[in-house]
Amino acid sequence: MVFIICLAALVAAASANNFGQNIALNRPTGSSSVFVNGVPPITANSNLAVDGNFNSDFFGGSCFSSADVATDPNPFWFVDLGSRVFVSGLTLTNRGDCCADRLSGLTVEVFEFNPTTSSETPEFCSTVIGGVALGQTVSLSCSPMVTGRYVRIRKPSATAPLTICEVVVSGGNIKPKFNGVNPTNVALNRPARASSQFTFAAANLVASPGLAVDGNFDSQFVTGRSCFSSTTGDLTPTFYIDLGAYYYISSVTVTNRGDCCAERLRNIDVGILVKDPFKFLEFPHLCGSITGNVAAGANFTVNCFYPAVGRFIKIQKTSMVDSNDLLTLCEVQVSGRSASHSEVTHKFVDDDVQRAVVENNAGLTNVDIGHVNGAFDFGFNGK
Template structure:
């Protein structure tokens, strides 16, 4: 919009006082001159709003496991070669969940990613591949760009597969991985398009409402009065009557809430018990991820320390080292312990507020 206004201002300015180039032209020629100048300006505006190629040739690239031959390094996928022969491609060893990643060096607003598939054989190996873009070096923590590669897309030898990031993704790293399969990942060339960076504003953490979300715990106190749901009931009261509470001294107790959708979790805050026994929360580990099994998800920050657990009714903030892609948020205490939570709060990168 600003650029369009600038173009209009240019018209008025040119009409108001003629430039040296137009000074000797007659009226008709002058109008044509002015029209050409405005058209040129508007063309530049349009270009700035359109996705454009961004060269990643020679950018640092790594892959999960180099092929046993020692050939076919990750850098072969960003060497600028249009050849789809394996000699010019990256190629991992045969392994579970193989991945490849390139470092752009700084944030870009990624709108499209294209992969040139292997052309001499075995193109079908790329089925199920997922493109991701984000700021985490852990590839699976970043948002996906487009949909996984289908069998039909992978079938043509030497085919080019396009991934449209909708919306565009702010990212320093672009990656390709094949989750859930044991296979070779081979990429003959990866190319990228971007938008101006202002199209991808920096995401700001904000509260995500988990009030009333489905919650479970490993066991419930024998009285039946302290269910898992008490930790997401919206109550700020720290008396045990308003808290969740597992069986006392149970083995590896845990609590989990289902966000019911994927989010990027940045912080989890726990309101500890206030009438007694707050020290029981020492050693508690917050986790966030896509698995319904709490201990299979990534840790968000370090375990709760003794000093954090000591204050009765204390508020404990746990910052994730980096945003974690998650549907489930959990708290567990390894070993024999009693887990009690009076309220749990979650911050995410983008969400509606409570």
């Protein structure tokens, strides 16, 4: 029964946010190469694969193809969906006049950043091994759904060009219903804590956590004096915000340092907690991640995979390149609205502690677990 209810809720959310529609139609595209030649002459540009024309006759002028493998032995094609979204699957229409075997040996991946410049590890969606008939359409499912902005189709170690006559991508945004209330920055001037803070004695600067929620977006670390940073030697730098009440949170936006060291904003998880992390064990609800390539001084918004109710925001580096790979945040904004009494009380938290114990190998006894769960106090303050 619980599964049926959850499935119905997901279907309702998907229907409200255009799931199943083609979110790739007429979006910007790119490719490793483009075939230019033939009789009659033709240029098989990458945008032809998302023009809405399913004509599978290559010389009809609506199919993409990479160049000959002698020129491009590892061809790929990608589409920019415009923003970070859920990708549930896609369909590929094969060439119909000849060369059906070219739609084979494919890997479909999803990136947050442009795959031609990104060093991130993409999320895997699906593969096409072979067996697609002339002019036929093959349906691929990303199971589970993945998130990102760019969908890339690559054909490594190709023996023939990559040819696609049409690509349809299914997916969309899952957005919370705010009942007509626009979400606002609920983190402004709220209490903030961190696992460590950087002190720059020569400039008489303490990069304390509160600087990241002061409303000052100056990204110059020294002269602006409004950025938080962890210190050298902190191997798991972590930043927390206490929002002071329970909110329905949809996204978290961070401002990167602008004078140097932009690459530090990478390998970061953004989580949402109901309980005070300094008092209780709780498995955070993952809002999303930052993998890297955020420009100096730029804002980056992490749209939560699934919006969630919580009071505390946790931003943590999951890995470090070296001891100077600090967690630096010049401003953090949290987008949300006040959670209702029912949204908080109906939140499923019964297994939070048990999951945290397993995750952290804490080794608590069953008695300890029961005590911690029993100590949970919502503290509504009349809300």
